[in-house]
Amino acid sequence: MEETVNKVPLLKLSNVRKSYKKSDSGEHLVLDGVNIAIEEGEIVALLGRSGSGKSTLLRIISGLAQPGSGEALYCGKPITGPTQGLAMVFQSFALFPWLTVLENVELGLDAMGVPQAERRRRALEAIDLIGLDGFESAYPKELSGGMRQRVGFARALVVEPTLLLMDEPFSALDVLTAETLRTDLIELWLERRIPTKGILLVSHNIEEAVLLADRIIILGSNPGRVVSEIKIPLAHPRDRDAPLFRQLVDTVYGQMTQRSRAAGKVEAVPISYLLPEAHVNQLSGLLEALAAEPYNGKADLPELADQMGFGVDQLFPLLEALDILNLARIEGGDADLTASGRSYVDADILRRKEIFAEHLVRHVALAAHIRRVLDDRPGNRAKEDRFLRELEDFFSEETAETVLQVAIEWGRYAELFAYDEGSGILSLENPASGEQG
């Protein structure tokens, strides 16, 4: 009997589904059938790319949003709003700039109605614990990014949460600072100096997830759902260079590239495809790096990410774009330059544009569609709103805008069409090829 009571997971999501209502045309599905459980004593990392609904999921868990259907239970009870026992550390720190460090840390206690004297005592304790003593009366803007996030941690820990939620807490910090903070956190956790019984870390950094978590849950994109789970059976402190560590990183990379591979098999990605936010310059740079030594056309992703100094959030959109455009094949944690990718690298600027244009029209339905509409129009002009409305059949307003922006950037580079930002008009009046029209 007693055992079953102990077995109630800290957090249990069953079949969580969430969609956002759009202005008129139906709904946009963000999460579909998500099942996640976090047991006592566990650090779980949630990995996913943009569009995987990570932040929506976190919002549901923290009680800021409600699941459309399915169930979210905290300690066996449904989460119906912000819940005591759950505290969050934000990616952007979310500190109140007009409150001192001490006042920021006291925020949650203040709201709970803790008397002033006790509030101060506990806040000072938390500040000591996280290594902020001496900065109590400082304002956030006087602190470096790392110190600011320490305030974020102290503010969350001072309310003694049972489950600590972390929304990409290290991604706004530089590499060194992030590493120190991770080490400090894991020490507090291992030495049980904080009463926290479980941690949910949302991340897009694969190494960070392997470094901290006992279990990694990988979310797939559009709509977000659990693709796979990987246990990390390594003892702390973990050595990034240990063979097993590298192997696990490789495995996670492999799992995360599964999806774009599937998408790449199709001849052209449909208009409903969430185009990755990749800038043309970065694509060229990545292709050149792939073609050069030491890769000579084939690279191991963790190595590539390391060499280019890219996090997953930066690297994956680029890889996905190359995969879609058939300039490289991404498969099982490797990137492979295709024949056309190779000729792109070897070509001069004008030829590169031609190759890019050719691949864009063939593999991205949205770009081809825009070009076709412009060709058919008498004045060869169209408002961007027209395409936005079409995209809003598949995406939220915001995402639709992002997708169109990507298509426009690629199309402008390929000189498929021209765009005037002020008026929002797409046209074929390309200044470079003006004399032909």
Added chain:
Amino acid sequence: MANRSTPLDKNTGRAAPNLWDLAAFLLVMGLVTLFAWGSREMALPYTPGERIPLSLDPVNLPEYALRTVLRMAAALALSLLFTFSYGTLAAKSRRAERILVPLLNILQSVPILGFLSVTVTGFIAMFPGKLLGVECAAIFAIFTSQAWNMAFSFYQSLKTIPSDLSEASVLFGLSPWQRFWKLDAPFAMPPLIWNMMMSVSGGWFFVVASEAITVGKTSVTLPGIGSYVAQAIHYRSLSAIGWALLTMLLVILVYDQLLFRPMVAWADKFKFETTESGEGSGSWVLTLFQRARLLRAAGRFLVNRWIRLTDLLPRRKQRASFHGSTQAAIPKAQEIVWNALLAIGVAGGAWLLVQFVGGEVDGAEIGKVFYLGFLTLVRVTVLLIIASLIWVPIGVYIGLNPKWATRVQPLAQFLAAFPANLFFPVAVFFMVHYHLSPEIWTAPLMILGTQWYILFNVIGGASAIPTDLREAARNFGVSGWKLWKTLLLPGIFPSLVTGLVTAAGGTWNASIVAEIVTWGNTTLTATGLGSYIAIWTEKGDYPRIALGIAVMSIYVLVLNRFFWQRLFTVSQTRYRLG
């Protein structure tokens, strides 16, 4: 601003008074005494029609100035109250937002003196036999010159609170009351204070104008600088006008030093920035209060009491309901009822206006009033162009020299606060003397007080042009007209638009006072909408006042919507630096 929680002070416990305390104490006590005495004077008995004795002896000016300042303070307090409630309601309730925001837009475009002429009789009736009624009318007029843009700024700040902060305050379970003082009010503070200062600066103009006004048979004279000047005009006393100008100069100087600067310096604390920007604005008064040890201790004591008190307030339960998307959904039936009520209100309002105005005025007159509005529009436009031609080069020149900019910027702000209508008699004196045509020469009076907005915005814009762009221009040998076209004009464009919008609004408002000016029994009138409203106000013809105000509102609204707003959007998207 009761949320100033205690900063952790290393000197806690050592609150021995110092010299700063003495200085701060005397300053505070002096102000309290003055206000107490002035308020008593306000409640004196009064019968309508009675002329309050006003003496042109300059000895009385300090008292009159105090009365004027008190009116200003009362109106400002009222405006703040209005701002907090109206702005919060508009930002938090979607349903209220839909009507409150357009309403605010309309209110902003109604000429301020119009409010005075239609409300004064009502206020007098509310407090029979008391001077308070007239005071209320004047205070209300000043309130209308201040409240709208403050409320708007507050509303806009609340709508742009960063989502992570608002999520943090929900997650950590702040009650609405706590949230207001910890998040909403501090976040909105810097733009609100800026708008408040702009409001007060503009308000001086109307406090002076509202002290001596005649609406039909109701003649209002309140002791104050404005009525002193009116008296001086009546008796053609240039020396008295000189004294009044001097007094006002001192009042504005004191206001600038005691209120404006400390507040702006204090608001620096609430600037929403993640990195520390260069030096903030300084204020000796703020420094004084920050250094006064005993005063700080007293402040801490009060704040602690306050915290204890709010600790007793009922807490919102931690398991609160969801906020956000679920709240947004309004039941269909309620929605229809609400919309129907709105429609009835709008139709009723339109019917009333037509009945009220239409009964007295025929179509031809309405057409004529629109024509008068056009004349005033031409004046406003020409004036804005001339003022820009003068102040843009000067402003850019000053802005590009940091040494000059820091000195001239406060001066321009100071000049913007000075009520230009005090200068009118001097101008009229010269017009009469040299037989100048009022049709043209009253026009500069309209922009006398508002041109400074153009100047100090241009200075601000020019000093914000990045040095690397200027160096790049020099490096490529761009100079002369080309430099203006490629760098300077685009660089200052957003701030120039801001300045022009403010100046244009002020100029329309000023037209009511500036298109008709008097000196003794000489009255100079320029044909325009402003003088139309002024003349009928004096005769107390309410339908025509309403018509004039409505037409002016329409002009301002249409211009805002189809001209200024577009220009503003362009300036924000195309010409924003960085």
